[in-house]
Amino acid sequence: MRIETPRLSLRPVNPSDTDDLFKIYGDPATNTFNPAGPYPDIDYAKTVLNRWLTHWQTHGFGNWAISLLDNPKKIIGFGGLSIHSYDGLVINNLGYRFSTEAWGKGLATEFAACAIKYGFDQIKLAEISAVVRKNHLASQKVLHKTGLSYIREIHDVKDTPPSLLYTLTFNEWLANSQ
Template identity: 75%
Template sequence: MRVETKRLCLRPVMASDADDLFKIYGDPATNLFNPAGPYPDIHHAKTVLNRWLNHWENNGFGNWAISLRTTPENIIGFGGLSILSYADMSINNLGYRFAAKVWGKGLATEFSECAVRYGFIDIKLTEISAVVRGNHLASQKVLQKTGLKYIRDIDDVKDAPPSLLYSLTRDDWLRNST
């Protein structure tokens, strides 16, 4: 199931995406705000990809491989909606990571707006949340532009400062998107 925006093409991840996943998630630049750091090797990327494939199979939604519509064969990022457990709760998590070469072009906001719309309209989620590091101001801006609001701090990484939980309900999104 493919989804398109003005500039982006989103398709469900496939097993053959492992090299692209490692290229993006293994890049230290894309992990500046990630306490776990970059993926250590291709095996780790394949393990994560298998988890994402299982999520699609079990839930009917999950992470997409993201490309520009003009070059659909070149993956520039990954992102989507997934059910994750953070600290003391389970959330419908909005997550994304783009290759550093495409930063600063509004693609994360365009992607996030599409993912939120998809989550509320197509799969009928009642709430979408995101977890972001307190010092990751660019991602906080993306979430705010997408309509998510800061809810509270969460202690999700041992021996690290708390992350920030952002959230948006379907009712609030409907109220503000008309």
């Protein structure tokens, strides 16, 4: 099942995405705000990808491979909705990461808006949340633009300063999209 936005093509991840996943998540630049750092090796990327594939099988939704409509074979990012537990709180997590060549073009906002619409329209989630580092202002801007609001600090990576939890409820989304 492929989803399209004005500029993006999204498809569920598949086992052949390991190299692209490692290329993007193993890049120190894309991990500037990630205290856990880049993926250490291709085997770690395989483990994560297998977890994502299992999430799709278990829940019927998860992470997509993201490409530009005009170049659908080249993956420029990954993102989606998944169930995560942070600091003892279970959330419907909106997450994404794009290659550096995709930065600064509004693609993350376009993706996030699409994922949120999908989460509320198709999956029928009651709320969608995201976790972002305090110093990651670009990602906070994406969350604000797509309707999420800061709720509180949350401890997501052991022995590091807390991140920020943003949330949007279905009713808030519905009121803002009318």
